[in-house]
Amino acid sequence: MNFDISLLEKCKNNSATIGIVGLGYVGLPLAQRFIASGFKVVGFDIDQSKVGMLTKGETYIQHIPSNIIKEMLKEGFCATSNFAQIKEIDAIIICVPTPLNKYREPDLSYVISTIDAILPYLQKGQLLSLESTTYPGTTDEEVVTRIEKAGFKVGHDYFVVYSPEREDPGNKDFEGKSIPKIIGGYTDKCLELGLAVYNKAISRMIPVSSTRAAEMTKLLENIHRSVNIGLANEMKIVADKMGLDIYEIISAAASKPFGFTPYYPGPGVGGHCIPIDPFYLTWKAREFGIRTRFIELAGEINNSMPQYFVNQIALVLNSNGKSIKGSKILVLGIAYKKNVDDARESPSIFMMDLLKEQGAIISYSDPFFPKFPQMREHKYNLEAVVLNETTIQSFDCVVIATDHDQFDYNLIRKHAKIIIDTRGVLHKLGLTSVTK
Amino acid sequence: MNFDISLLEKCKNNSATIGIVGLGYVGLPLAQRFIASGFKVVGFDIDQSKVGMLTKGETYIQHIPSNIIKEMLKEGFCATSNFAQIKEIDAIIICVPTPLNKYREPDLSYVISTIDAILPYLQKGQLLSLESTTYPGTTDEEVVTRIEKAGFKVGHDYFVVYSPEREDPGNKDFEGKSIPKIIGGYTDKCLELGLAVYNKAISRMIPVSSTRAAEMTKLLENIHRSVNIGLANEMKIVADKMGLDIYEIISAAASKPFGFTPYYPGPGVGGHCIPIDPFYLTWKAREFGIRTRFIELAGEINNSMPQYFVNQIALVLNSNGKSIKGSKILVLGIAYKKNVDDARESPSIFMMDLLKEQGAIISYSDPFFPKFPQMREHKYNLEAVVLNETTIQSFDCVVIATDHDQFDYNLIRKHAKIIIDTRGVLHKLGLTSVTK
Numbered sequence: 001m002n003f004d005i006s007l008l009e010k011c012k013n014n015s016a017t018i019g020i021v022g023l024g025y026v027g028l029p030l031a032q033r034f035i036a037s038g039f040k041v042v043g044f045d046i047d048q049s050k051v052g053m054l055t056k057g058e059t060y061i062q063h064i065p066s067n068i069i070k071e072m073l074k075e076g077f078c079a080t081s082n083f084a085q086i087k088e089i090d091a092i093i094i095c096v097p098t099p100l101n102k103y104r105e106p107d108l109s110y111v112i113s114t115i116d117a118i119l120p121y122l123q124k125g126q127l128l129s130l131e132s133t134t135y136p137g138t139t140d141e142e143v144v145t146r147i148e149k150a151g152f153k154v155g156h157d158y159f160v161v162y163s164p165e166r167e168d169p170g171n172k173d174f175e176g177k178s179i180p181k182i183i184g185g186y187t188d189k190c191l192e193l194g195l196a197v198y199n200k201a202i203s204r205m206i207p208v209s210s211t212r213a214a215e216m217t218k219l220l221e222n223i224h225r226s227v228n229i230g231l232a233n234e235m236k237i238v239a240d241k242m243g244l245d246i247y248e249i250i251s252a253a254a255s256k257p258f259g260f261t262p263y264y265p266g267p268g269v270g271g272h273c274i275p276i277d278p279f280y281l282t283w284k285a286r287e288f289g290i291r292t293r294f295i296e297l298a299g300e301i302n303n304s305m306p307q308y309f310v311n312q313i314a315l316v317l318n319s320n321g322k323s324i325k326g327s328k329i330l331v332l333g334i335a336y337k338k339n340v341d342d343a344r345e346s347p348s349i350f351m352m353d354l355l356k357e358q359g360a361i362i363s364y365s366d367p368f369f370p371k372f373p374q375m376r377e378h379k380y381n382l383e384a385v386v387l388n389e390t391t392i393q394s395f396d397c398v399v400i401a402t403d404h405d406q407f408d409y410n411l412i413r414k415h416a417k418i419i420i421d422t423r424g425v426l427h428k429l430g431l432t433s434v435t436k
Numbered sequence: 437m438n439f440d441i442s443l444l445e446k447c448k449n450n451s452a453t454i455g456i457v458g459l460g461y462v463g464l465p466l467a468q469r470f471i472a473s474g475f476k477v478v479g480f481d482i483d484q485s486k487v488g489m490l491t492k493g494e495t496y497i498q499h500i501p502s503n504i505i506k507e508m509l510k511e512g513f514c515a516t517s518n519f520a521q522i523k524e525i526d527a528i529i530i531c532v533p534t535p536l537n538k539y540r541e542p543d544l545s546y547v548i549s550t551i552d553a554i555l556p557y558l559q560k561g562q563l564l565s566l567e568s569t570t571y572p573g574t575t576d577e578e579v580v581t582r583i584e585k586a587g588f589k590v591g592h593d594y595f596v597v598y599s600p601e602r603e604d605p606g607n608k609d610f611e612g613k614s615i616p617k618i619i620g621g622y623t624d625k626c627l628e629l630g631l632a633v634y635n636k637a638i639s640r641m642i643p644v645s646s647t648r649a650a651e652m653t654k655l656l657e658n659i660h661r662s663v664n665i666g667l668a669n670e671m672k673i674v675a676d677k678m679g680l681d682i683y684e685i686i687s688a689a690a691s692k693p694f695g696f697t698p699y700y701p702g703p704g705v706g707g708h709c710i711p712i713d714p715f716y717l718t719w720k721a722r723e724f725g726i727r728t729r730f731i732e733l734a735g736e737i738n739n740s741m742p743q744y745f746v747n748q749i750a751l752v753l754n755s756n757g758k759s760i761k762g763s764k765i766l767v768l769g770i771a772y773k774k775n776v777d778d779a780r781e782s783p784s785i786f787m788m789d790l791l792k793e794q795g796a797i798i799s800y801s802d803p804f805f806p807k808f809p810q811m812r813e814h815k816y817n818l819e820a821v822v823l824n825e826t827t828i829q830s831f832d833c834v835v836i837a838t839d840h841d842q843f844d845y846n847l848i849r850k851h852a853k854i855i856i857d858t859r860g861v862l863h864k865l866g867l868t869s870v871t872k
Contacts, residue, residue: 136678166692173694180691206691208684216680217688220671221696224664224689231663231730235656238717241724242572244652248644252653253660255616255642256602258609260657261697281674288677293733294667301729 003125003157004189010090011196014038018197019089021114023050023079025272025342026131026165027095028064029176030201035075036177037200042089043079046117054079062341062368063169086121091129091197095165097272098132104279106135108142115146122150127159127193129183133218133277135284138162139211144186155187161194162211164218169271170339180204184214222277223295228263229274230298233305236265247427267401267422268305268347270336275302275345306350309422313355313397316418322396325359330385330395332412333402334366334373338423341368348401349378351422363395367406389415400425439561439593440625446526447632450474454633455525457550459486459515461708461778462567462601463531464500465612466637471511472613473636478525479515482553490515498777498804499605522557527565527633531601533708534568540715542571544578551582558586563595563629565619569654569713571720574598575647580622591623597630598647600654605707606775616640620650658713659731664699665710666734669741672701683863703837703858704741704783706772711738711781742786745858749791749833752854758832761795766821766831768848769838770802770809774859777804784837785814787858799831803842825851836861 010016018034020027023045031041045051053060055078057070086092096110111132122128128147130139139162144154152158163183167176181202185191191207198205208214232250239246246265254262269275278295285292314324336346343349348364356362364372365385372380385391387408392398398416400407403425413419413431421427446452454470456463459481467477481487489496491514493506522528532546547568558564564583566575575598580590588594599619603612617638621627627643634641644650668686675682682701690698705711714731721728750760772782779785784800792798800808801821808816821827823844828834828851836848839861848855849867857863 136680168694171694179693182688182691204691206688208688209681212678213680213684213688216675216678217685220685220689221692223671224667224696227663227667227730228660231660234728234730235659238721238724238726238728239652241721241726242648242652244572244649245645248649249653249656252618252642252644252649253656255618255640256657257615258604258607260660285674285677288674290674290677292670292674293737294663294670294730297729297733 004159004193006125007090007127007159007193008196011193011200014200016040016090016197017042017088019044019086019092021045021092021094021118022096022110022132023047023054024095024097025061025169026167027093028061029167030093030095030131030165031077032064032068032072033176033201035072035077039201040076041072042085043077044081044083044085045079046081048081051079051081083117084121086118087123089126091127092118093129093131095131098134098276098280099272100276100279104283106280106283108134108138111138112142112146115143119146119150122147122152122158124152124157127161127190127197129161129163129194129197131163131165133164133222133273133280134215135219135280136212136215137284138215139184140186155189159190159193160186160211161190162214163194163198163205164214166218166221169342170337177201178203180206182206182208182214182217184208184211186211216281219277219281222273223281223292223298225263226269226274226278226302227294227298228261229266229269230301232263232265233268233301233308237308245427247424264424266305266347266424267309267351269302270344270346270348271340271342272344275299305422306347306354309399309420310351310354310358313399313420314358316420317397320396320418323359324355327360327396328394329355329360329362330392330398331355331362331364332366332398332400332407333404334364335368335402335404338403339368339405343369343373343375346402349375351399351401352380353378365407366402367404387411392416440595440629442561443526443563443595443629444632447629447636450636452476452526452633453478453524455480455522455528457481457528457530457554458532458546458568459483459490460531460533461497461605462603463529464497465603466529466531466567466601467513468500468504468508469612469637471508471513475636476512477508478521479513480517480519480521481515482517484517487515487517519553520557522554523559525562527563528554529565529567531567534570534712534716535708536712536715540719542716542719544570544574547574548578548582551579555582555586558583558588558594560588560593563597563626563633565597565599565630565633567599567601569600569658569709569716570651571655571716572648572651573720574651575620576622591625595626595629596622596647597626598650599630599634599641600650602654602657605778606773613637614639616642618642618644618650618653620644620647622647652717655713655717658709659717659728659734661699662705662710662714662738663730663734664697665702665705666737668699668701669704669737669744673744681863683860700860702741702783703745703787705738706780706782706784707776707778708780711735741858742783742790745835745856746787746790746794749835749856750794752856753833756832756854759795760791763796763832764830765791765796765798766828766834767791767798767800768802768834768836768843769840770800771804771838771840774839775841779805779809779811782838785811787835787837788816789814801843802838803840823847828852 021044059066236246372382392415397418400421403423457480495502672682808818833854834852836857839859
């Protein structure tokens with residue numbers, strides 16, 4: 001039997017069923033995209049509460065409103081925690097998290113437990129695509145190996161590709177379908193089938209020579225960001241010391257029509273990509289006896305930024321004869337970047353932790369978080385402060401930690417006693433900051 | 437007397453005389469631009485041979501052919517080593533080199549000796565612009581101080597700006613006049629006059645708040661390049677070890693429509709900017725008690741690349757049972773980058789030195805250098821090898837060190853016994869390399 005021809009046919013006539021495992025920031029928009037391309041999609045997640053919400057037509061991701069979920073349901077989408085349904089799927093796409101453990105080592109437990117959970121239900125002729133960011137070699141060493149142990153011959157009766165997600169939450173210029181997508185196959189046949197599966201949902205697929213090349217490509221993209229943000233942060237530290245305004249300098253440099261791309265400093269990096277992904281390469285490189293020094297330096301500098309700004313807060317309070325201890329400090333924005341409802345790895349919260357440790361009376365405001373979210377490593381029983389003249393004036397210091405567009409910066413600028421602007425948003429808006 | 441109004445008037449009616457000190461890669465094209473804008477230009481250089489050539493209508497810079505020099509002479513351009521003529525100049529523009537000494541410290545001797553040489557001839561109402569790349573504070577601390585000691589009051593009867601050059605030799609997409617140019621003044625009045633002088637010769641001037649901000653902007657541009665090239669080099673080393681093709685990966689990553697800018701690895705960095713400029717900031721930062729770690733790491737990795745490729749050459753020769761000692765090695769391209777006739781700080785030549793040290797029989801070929809140029813630190817009594825089937829076949833190893841467009845890569849690919857391609861040009865042209 002030609003397993004590949006069967007799947008190719010199903011992709012052509014839109015009769016393939018796509019199974020998406022992991023219905024988070026990556027999996028849910030992807031499900032939507034496949035449905036829009038005319039495929040039947042089943043969503044899998046071990047989180048029963050997510051499955052329950054989706055089944056009721058409710059959402060848990062701000063930029064995918066519930067009316068979109070309801071439309072998806074109408075188009076035949078269903079969500080389930082029952083992995084036995086994998087049997088009826090033609091193409092399985094895995095979008096589970098790949099975090100770091102506390103020693104900054106790759107934590108592949110979500111990927112591996114997903115593979116283990118679906119393994120009993122795999123069928124000949126299926127395609128499996130891993131989308132989770134990971135080090136070069138993961139797909140071959142961790143996924144293909146397990147599938148072959150279960151009795152399949154990958155490339156003949158089972159097909160495996162790696163195709164990294166390229167979501168950029170909050171970026172309105174690029175919509176998921178239009179972002180070119182990298183894909184590498186375990187064999188040429190795997191690649192061919194992977195392309196057939198994705199081609200209708202994604203405008204432009206970029207095939208590379210192997211799963212390893214695809215894995216490395218995704219890491220390079222995020223390493224590039226991490227290093228350039230790290231450099232911007234180091235340059236800010238130098239400029240601050242020299243009494244120069246780094247935002248003025250970056251804007252001026254950006255007038256160069258070639259050879260320069262502006263990156264801006266900030267309180268560090270957050271979210272589920274930039275602080276994490278690069279260290280997947282660092283870890284794997286050790287196997288080959290090499291160090292990834294740019295990645296480590298960028299990590300070190302980016303991670304030091306919350307403390308850098310806490311020191312600035314202390315200095316400014318001190319010049320007013322105050323200590324951090326006992327001062328009322330308002331942190332604006334706890335999302336890891338502007339205009340998103342995601343607080344994972346947010347440097348704002350690392351700053352809050354440092355300020356709290358030193359005895360500050362901490363409050364926050366964030367239009368995306370009316371209540372401080374439940375997090376494993378940060379506990380705050382707080383509700384967002386409503387910003388107005390009276391509330392802003394009541395704080396000894398206001399810290400702009402995340403530059404959401406929804407904040408009224410004129411109001412903040414007018415009534416705050418002291419502003420520490422970690423994002424340079426007042427500079428960009430032409431409002432001068434109280435402090436440098 | 438209003439010194440500023442007199443200069444403003446002269447700029448408006450094109451009657452100002454511009455004096456350009458230092459007629460090298462920066463000064464000579466700038467002279468051409470000012471002449472094209474209708475100004476009278478006098479060129480100053482201590483190098484009598486340059487002055488002699490220009491006076492005879494001859495050139496020493498490939499991309500400014502002698503017919504351009506002859507046209508400039510017709511338009512009234514003259515070159516001189518007589519600094520007494522500074523008396524007749526309205527705006528003095530200094531374009532002298534700012535190298536590093538052998539301890540990687542700024543060597544401002546050309547700037548300072550230029551100031552000392554012109555100081556006796558300065559006139560009230562003149563404007564002086566420094567274009568040489570340097571650390572924040574140079575213009576104020578080294579230039580203004582000296583001019584004020586000579587009895588002028590800068591901002592009142594003498595005017596000083598800093599406006600860094602943004603030349604990119606070999607870049608055909610951007611012509612000098614169209615590249616926006618940064619400028620910072622010692623006072624607002626200085627800035628106003630500086631803008632008046634440059635406005636006709638440059639399409640778009642970008643004023644910043646101070647000479648220091650302008651100095652820092654230029655450094656940031658080149659630091660950005662140095663760090664991104666360093667990162668590409670580190671990623672090449674990792675990819676090589678993992679058996680991945682870094683060029684495939686960078687090209688794939690470049691398909692991302694946001695957040696990624698491709699930089700490519702190579703044998704190191706050369707020329708008079710990228711290897712040098714960043715260390716001006718490193719040096720100045722020490723005064724403020726801070727380290728510029730990205731700059732140092734980039735310098736270290738970029739400087740290690742010639743040795744990295746020499747090791748690759750040794751490995752490939754070794755696999756053929758040969759040593760570097762006694763092997764005939766042809767280095768293609770000694771310019772520091774493609775399509776330019778400039779070999780300063782060229783990593784190709786550092787590779788040649790390393791190979792020669794280990795006993796290789798070294799030859800080179802470069803369409804821009806029929807004879808090996810006279811250099812202070814590298815001595816080769818060599819003429820460029822003419823590339824053809826016979827000559828190429830006669831070498832044990834051919835190293836593509838500079839990817840000039842003029843090389844016939846098909847011919848090289850076909851006849852070379854072994855190719856080490858430090859620039860990935862064979863990948864870009866779709867010709868596979870013999871080695872990775």
